[in-house]
Amino acid sequence: MDEIQRDLELLESSLPKRVDGWALSQMSKLPFKVMVYREALAWRMAELGRAAFEEFEKDRLAAAIVLTRAVVETSAALWYLCGKVETSVRSSEVGDIDDYLMQMSMGIAPDPPTDPETGEVLTPPRPIRVGKFLDRVEKDITGFKRQYGYLSEYAHPNWAGTVYLYSKFDKENATADFSKNIREPDGTKVIGTGNLSVALLLFERSYNRVADLIPEFTKLCEERLKKAASSGAP
Numbered sequence: 001m002d003e004i005q006r007d008l009e010l011l012e013s014s015l016p017k018r019v020d021g022w023a024l025s026q027m028s029k030l031p032f033k034v035m036v037y038r039e040a041l042a043w044r045m046a047e048l049g050r051a052a053f054e055e056f057e058k059d060r061l062a063a064a065i066v067l068t069r070a071v072v073e074t075s076a077a078l079w080y081l082c083g084k085v086e087t088s089v090r091s092s093e094v095g096d097i098d099d100y101l102m103q104m105s106m107g108i109a110p111d112p113p114t115d116p117e118t119g120e121v122l123t124p125p126r127p128i129r130v131g132k133f134l135d136r137v138e139k140d141i142t143g144f145k146r147q148y149g150y151l152s153e154y155a156h157p158n159w160a161g162t163v164y165l166y167s168k169f170d171k172e173n174a175t176a177d178f179s180k181n182i183r184e185p186d187g188t189k190v191i192g193t194g195n196l197s198v199a200l201l202l203f204e205r206s207y208n209r210v211a212d213l214i215p216e217f218t219k220l221c222e223e224r225l226k227k228a229a230s231s232g233a234p
Contacts, residue, residue, distance in 0.1 A: 007200040011046050015046055016039045019036050028225055030218075033101040033102075035210075037081060038081065045071065048074060049199075056192060056193055064189075069151040071195075071196055072195055076130070077133050080132065081206070088217060089216045094224050103125045106124055107127025107128065108124045147195055150191055151191070164188075165183075168182045
């Protein structure tokens with residue numbers, strides 16, 4: 001818990017208030033899109049991480065683990081973003097990263113909304129599913145998805161998140177008693193706080209790595225535009 005507290009304080013103290021697109025590049029919007037999504041994830045991570053930590057402090061384990069699972073998803077999203085930028089830099093190809101950036105930053109999962117004035121059905125990009133974020137991390141860190149699965153057992157109204165957390169049976173008298181953490185499930189708190197701690201560490205790694213990659217990524221994006229302009233391509 002002390003480690004989580006330190007990591008949260010570090011994250012909260014470095015949350016940005018603005019991304020200056022012109023300062024990043026006056027030619028390409030792609031670095032700006034990368035950084036906007038990165039910083040939005042940082043704000044989300046700080047809010048969810050702090051909330052999860054406070055719930056663990058109060059031993060409200062179901063709430064804490066639901067929040068921790070969201071923290072893990074947020075960390076996986078940044079890992080995915082970092083991987084996309086790194087692939088572009090290593091291959092010296094911008095490729096279709098803009099499509100992914102639009103899906104990540106603007107994607108909407110429900111049925112497309114309708115413009116209230118024109119009645120036209122709007123077509124925003126579909127989001128990238130959380131499963132793809134998790135798969136990307138799993139490629140680098142074996143067992144990541146298994147840990148996410150443990151969290152999901154508590155986040156969903158399955159045995160772990162219902163009967164195990166809140167009830168205790170007396171078979172001899174055929175009764176069931178109910179209370180918060182009635183079985184004193186210390187293992188549950190270990191699972192939750194362990195995943196919260198790891199998610200914060202992975203997020204910090206990806207957050208710093210994106211910053212390291214941005215100068216080269218920006219250069220790559222600008223060179224592509226210069227090449228397209230010189231060749232007369234659209």
